Amino acid sequence: MSLLVVCPEQDVSDWVSALEKADPGLDLQTWPRVRDARAVTAALTWQHPPGELGRFPNLKVIVSMGAGVDHILRDPDLPDVPIVRLVDPSLVQSMTEYVVLAVLNHHRQLDAYRRLQTQRRWKQLPRPRPERLAVGIMGLGQLGAAAAQALYHMGFGVRGWSQTPKSLTGIRAFAGDPELASFLAATSVLVCLLPLTPRTENILCRRTFEQLRRGAYLINVGRGGHLVEADLLEALDAGQLSGACLDVFRTEPLPAEHPFWTHPRILVTPHVSSLTDPVAVAPQVVDTCRRVLRGEPLVNTVGRERGY
Ligand SMILES: NC(=O)c1ccc[n+]([C@@H]2O[C@H](COP(=O)([O-])OP(=O)(O)OC[C@H]3O[C@@H](n4cnc5c(N)ncnc54)[C@H](OP(=O)(O)O)[C@@H]3O)[C@@H](O)[C@H]2O)c1
Numbered sequence: 001m002s003l004l005v006v007c008p009e010q011d012v013s014d015w016v017s018a019l020e021k022a023d024p025g026l027d028l029q030t031w032p033r034v035r036d037a038r039a040v041t042a043a044l045t046w047q048h049p050p051g052e053l054g055r056f057p058n059l060k061v062i063v064s065m066g067a068g069v070d071h072i073l074r075d076p077d078l079p080d081v082p083i084v085r086l087v088d089p090s091l092v093q094s095m096t097e098y099v100v101l102a103v104l105n106h107h108r109q110l111d112a113y114r115r116l117q118t119q120r121r122w123k124q125l126p127r128p129r130p131e132r133l134a135v136g137i138m139g140l141g142q143l144g145a146a147a148a149q150a151l152y153h154m155g156f157g158v159r160g161w162s163q164t165p166k167s168l169t170g171i172r173a174f175a176g177d178p179e180l181a182s183f184l185a186a187t188s189v190l191v192c193l194l195p196l197t198p199r200t201e202n203i204l205c206r207r208t209f210e211q212l213r214r215g216a217y218l219i220n221v222g223r224g225g226h227l228v229e230a231d232l233l234e235a236l237d238a239g240q241l242s243g244a245c246l247d248v249f250r251t252e253p254l255p256a257e258h259p260f261w262t263h264p265r266i267l268v269t270p271h272v273s274s275l276t277d278p279v280a281v282a283p284q285v286v287d288t289c290r291r292v293l294r295g296e297p298l299v300n301t302v303g304r305e306r307g308y
Helices: 013-022 088-108 110-118 142-153 175-187 206-211 229-238 278-294
Strands: 002-006 028-030 040-045 059-066 134-137 157-162 170-175 187-190 216-220 240-248 267-269
Touching: 002 013, 002 278, 013 028, 013 278, 040 216, 040 278, 059 278, 088 110, 088 142, 088 187, 088 240, 088 278, 134 142, 142 170, 157 175, 170 175, 175 206, 206 229, 229 240
Parallel strands: 002 028, 002 040, 040 059, 134 157, 134 187, 157 170, 187 216, 216 240, 240 267
Antiparallel strands: none
């Protein structure tokens, strides 16, 4: 049995050394230098070339290198084997830090103070109370629920939206398409932590922005495909949105000529809100391989039909 690491866009040496350390007996192969295609029973992937995983006749599981699986499910020729994603406290903590930072940056008006600093102006801006700032989190899964709880404990008014109803201390929860409008209506800071699926693609669009409080702030840490970029620019121009913090983009790296780079009210970060740490998650990958070998049930499996 062998684990194949398929990640065309990155150097995988960190993954290989972390996996070897987690299980020195593991038989590892790295794409595209495949030694023995028939031996491959598990594939650890990030943005594999479509159709490529069909080359391995004994493949039993596909493991995502991250929490999201849209990069796997976009392959129309994906073999019919279970898909497992990574769920890890280090991913959760890193995302929580980023979301809290982005909310506080907006709440404490650091961009405005930076502008005042360039003018050498000493001016104290009115400080809104945190409980008056309704932060709405789209997606109350592993990452969204943790960010929601952290913001609640800091005193923010927090509401969340998910597919199925949730009960989380201090969080006003909304579920499904029928409750989306009520969720959006009182939201002043919208955080997207949804998976990218056919139902959530383009969800950050004019129609959504129009339902938020005027001057709302957007934080997108889900996927670039959630956002209709032209609608964001229009909403910023119209004052419907006051600013945006974006970590994910339709095209990554963000092209040099893209208007987001120079927009005065958009903060761009290069998909860093929650990067997978190979050392932290290697034991999870090894555990999945062992489960396959022993015929045991897999954990953190993805529902293909629901897309996450
Ligand atoms: N920027 C980064 O660095 C980075 C890093 C990691 C992950 N991410 C993104 O974050 C996403 C979320 O990760 P996670 O681990 O929190 O995922 P998760 O545990 O699967 O949670 C997904 C949440 O979204 C909700 N949801 C899905 N489809 C929905 C719909 N149509 N309407 C309403 N709610 C819907 C789910 O509702 P239910 O609970 O009812 O199922 C769930 O609460 C990932 O898929 C990935 O795209 C980004």
